[in-house]
Amino acid sequence: MNKHGSRWRFTAPGRIFTSRTSPSLRIAPLREPYHLVRSAFHIPRAKYKRKQGIQQHLQIHLDRWKCPPQFPEWIDLPTMTEFLNAARTEKAKSATEFQSNVEPLLKPILPAFVNLRALERFPFSSSFDDGPLHGTRKRRRLGPPESLSEHLQLPIPPVRKEQRPPPFGPFAILNGLNEPPPNAAILPPIEAGSISQLWTKPSREDAAVDPAIVSANSTLAESQSMERREARIEELLGATLDDHNSDLHDYEDERMTASENPINKSLISDEKERTTNDITSTLASEPLSPKTRGRSRKNLRKWTEEETNDLLRGVVKCGIGNWTAVLAQPELNFNKRTASNLKDRASDPNEATKQLRDNLASAFLKSQAETSDETPSTIRLPLHSPTTPWFEPNSGLGSPALSTRKPSTSAPPIKPETESVNGNPATRQSPSAKGAECSSKYQTNPPLGIPEPYVSIKSKRRSRRPFTTAEDEALLKGYAIHGFQWTLIQQDKRLNLSHRRGTDLRDRFRTKFPTVYRDGSSVDGNAMNSPATHDPGPIFRDRLPSTESTHTKAPMVHRRSDTHVHTRQSSNATNAGAGPFDPSLLPPPQRFVEPSGYRLSLSFGGQPTGPSSPWEDNTLAPMMWDGLGNNIRRLKTKTESH
DNA sequence: ATAGGGATAGTT
DNA sequence: AACTATCCCTAT
Numbered sequence: 165m166n167k168h169g170s171r172w173r174f175t176a177p178g179r180i181f182t183s184r185t186s187p188s189l190r191i192a193p194l195r196e197p198y199h200l201v202r203s204a205f206h207i208p209r210a211k212y213k214r215k216q217g218i219q220q221h222l223q224i225h226l227d228r229w230k231c232p233p234q235f236p237e238w239i240d241l242p243t244m245t246e247f248l249n250a251a252r253t254e255k256a257k258s259a260t261e262f263q264s265n266v267e268p269l270l271k272p273i274l275p276a277f278v279n280l281r282a283l284e285r286f287p288f289s290s291s292f293d294d295g296p297l298h299g300t301r302k303r304r305r306l307g308p309p310e311s312l313s314e315h316l317q318l319p320i321p322p323v324r325k326e327q328r329p330p331p332f333g334p335f336a337i338l339n340g341l342n343e344p345p346p347n348a349a350i351l352p353p354i355e356a357g358s359i360s361q362l363w364t365k366p367s368r369e370d371a372a373v374d375p376a377i378v379s380a381n382s383t384l385a386e387s388q389s390m391e392r393r394e395a396r397i398e399e400l401l402g403a404t405l406d407d408h409n410s411d412l413h414d415y416e417d418e419r420m421t422a423s424e425n426p427i428n429k430s431l432i433s434d435e436k437e438r439t440t441n442d443i444t445s446t447l448a449s450e451p452l453s454p455k456t457r458g459r460s461r462k463n464l465r466k467w468t469e470e471e472t473n474d475l476l477r478g479v480v481k482c483g484i485g486n487w488t489a490v491l492a493q494p495e496l497n498f499n500k501r502t503a504s505n506l507k508d509r510a511s512d513p514n515e516a517t518k519q520l521r522d523n524l525a526s527a528f529l530k531s532q533a534e535t536s537d538e539t540p541s542t543i544r545l546p547l548h549s550p551t552t553p554w555f556e557p558n559s560g561l562g563s564p565a566l567s568t569r570k571p572s573t574s575a576p577p578i579k580p581e582t583e584s585v586n587g588n589p590a591t592r593q594s595p596s597a598k599g600a601e602c603s604s605k606y607q608t609n610p611p612l613g614i615p616e617p618y619v620s621i622k623s624k625r626r627s628r629r630p631f632t633t634a635e636d637e638a639l640l641k642g643y644a645i646h647g648f649q650w651t652l653i654q655q656d657k658r659l660n661l662s663h664r665r666g667t668d669l670r671d672r673f674r675t676k677f678p679t680v681y682r683d684g685s686s687v688d689g690n691a692m693n694s695p696a697t698h699d700p701g702p703i704f705r706d707r708l709p710s711t712e713s714t715h716t717k718a719p720m721v722h723r724r725s726d727t728h729v730h731t732r733q734s735s736n737a738t739n740a741g742a743g744p745f746d747p748s749l750l751p752p753p754q755r756f757v758e759p760s761g762y763r764l765s766l767s768f769g770g771q772p773t774g775p776s777s778p779w780e781d782n783t784l785a786p787m788m789w790d791g792l793g794n795n796i797r798r799l800k801t802k803t804e805s806h
Numbered sequence: 807a808t809a810g811g812g813a814t815a816g817t818t
Numbered sequence: 819a820a821c822t823a824t825c826c827c828t829a830t
Contacts, residue, residue: 485813485814485815486813486814487813487814488812488813488814502819503813503814504813504814504819504820505819507813507814507815507816508819511815511816623814623815625813625814625815625824625825625826626824626825626826627815627825628814628815628816628823628824628825629824629825630816630823630824631823631824648808648809649807649808650807650808651807651808665825666807666808667807667808667809667825667826668824668825670808670809671823671824671825671826672823672824674809674810675822675823675824676823807830808829808830809828809829809830810827810828810829810830811826811827811828812825812826812827812828813824813825813826813827814823814824814825814826815822815823815824815825816821816822816823816824817820817821817822817823818819818820818821818822
């Protein structure tokens with residue numbers, strides 16, 4: 165497999181890094197890094213789109229690759245020259261030693277150099293600290309600068325050699341699912357000495373993997389490793405998945421528990437307060453905090469009857485839930501309402517919306533009457549409840565609540581528009597180009613003879629289904645196994661996540677573990693339980709966080725101004741579900757990290773594995789070389805086809 | 807297929 | 819009205 169001359173790319177959410185290798189370049193260290201990337205790195209191939217992201221991160225990584233001598237030369241990829249120089253220095257030796265002696269060490273090593281965070285723990289990596297990497301350029305931090313970084317630096321418990329569980333790395337299983345077994349031979353050559361040093365270097369936390377472990381493991385037969393990996397993954401999968409099916413409906417309780425948790429609440433309040441204070445203190449000249457400003461009377465604008473009627477018209481035309489489309493209707497006038505405002509208004513169960521309900525109900529009754537001959541009983545309107553919204557967004561057909569009162573005469577009867585203003589079907593407008601036309605998406609063919617306008621009231625949006633603890637656990641396991649390959653996670657029957665879409669899983673992961681998602685890095689010890697934390701306190705706990713009132717950190721409260729929630733939840737990420745997870749237990753995708761010397765600390769279901777999870781040190785670092793990812797994919801395809 | 811990011815449901 | 823989790827769309 166000749167990758168020379170190809171353009172390599174490493175991508176991860178939020179970043180992309182590239183490097184070009186010359187066609188003539190023949191360097192052993194790089195001869196087959198594909199598996200590293202593909203199998204081990206689990207690097208998504210999305211590009212980093214942020215305006216400042218590419219250059220900034222590129223520079224960061226370029227700086228990073230100017231690694232200390234302990235580093236394998238193959239890591240040094242910033243430039244061709246640098247690469248060549250570095251490679252030539254040890255190429256010969258590495259090439260020979262690598263396969264004969266060092267190869268077995270690669271797997272244990274891989275996580276280490278893959279995970280820059282882990283490397284940063286080692287004193288010798290202090291040179292990195294001097295670089296921009298650890299400065300403001302290291303990563304974007306929204307929260308207090310000390311919070312997350314300190315957490316990440318917290319000591320990890322000593323490695324427990326004896327009780328080391330089987331290596332985490334179901335290659336056999338994974339390979340069966342995804343790809344051929346990684347071949348150590350393709351891994352970049354790393355000198356045994358350097359490896360040993362790497363592991364031997366005492367970390368400041370005294371948590372570095374014992375070199376003896378690595379050494380011992382390096383001698384393990386491949387088959388043994390495989391077996392252990394398989395056992396481990398099976399263990400992992402079997403830990404809690406068996407009873408996940410029964411947990412699919414427990415989210416309500418969970419939510420209740422979380423929200424009613426006094427500690428949680430107090431913490432949340434504190435957090436909010438703190439956030440507000442920060443804002444006011446740092447932005448003295450800024451307007452009132454969103455909270456204050458938002459609640460101010462001047463911002464409270466009563467809905468007029470005209471607005472309400474327009475809202476109804478818009479709903480009839482564009483469908484429930486398509487508030488943006490309704491808002492965009494030129495013939496409908498809203499007093500600078502937002503789509504959210506429309507939604508809230510439509511959801512308002514108060515007396516103020518009775519008229520709206522009446523009107524809509526009237527319209528529906530009319531529709532039903534007109535189509536009764538053709539489609540009897542095709543429309544079933546729920547009985548009106550004075551305390552329920554006049555529609556039920558996810559109840560299939562709009563389901564406007566029927567009022568028992570006769571339609572209000574004060575309001576003009578709603579004349580559902582059977583044709584759009586423009587009369588042209590339109591595709592859903594992009595956010596940046598909201599059109600006045602309602603998306604054809606929402607105007608499906610009138611089923612059962614129901615007039616389109618009424619049909620369109622139906623919301624096509626799937627109903628929200630909060631993630632359950634079981635799902636989260638499965639997702640974590642899936643991530644451990646498949647990395648950022650959400651579709652694989654979704655299709656992995658063992659995980660029972662087939663009812664979710666791959667993108668749903670991605671979204672959930674992004675929300676729940678924003679830091680991991682964004683950085684591909686390890687998470688602080690309690691992020692799982694309360695990823696949103698400014699708590700400067702200890703990260704590592706000797707217990708596994710639980711769903712009970714053991715939360716010691718408040719879920720971060722995002723400010724409204726944080727529009728890019730998905731990628732801006734860094735140190736103050738929100739704790740989505742207060743699940744029984746410990747982010748410290750979140751392993752990187754198994755395929756990468758196959759340090760046989762590692763014990764898998766990923767534990768779900770409340771089995772404390774302790775904060776000593778070696779995975780904290782082995783999560784992927786946001787390393788990316790542009791082009792590499794693509795080549796890896798191609799390589800994989802070739803390999804599998806042969 | 808995935809990342810990024812907008813839209814929206816539901817809650818506070 | 820603010821806020822978050824989930825859903826959705828689009829570009830790559």
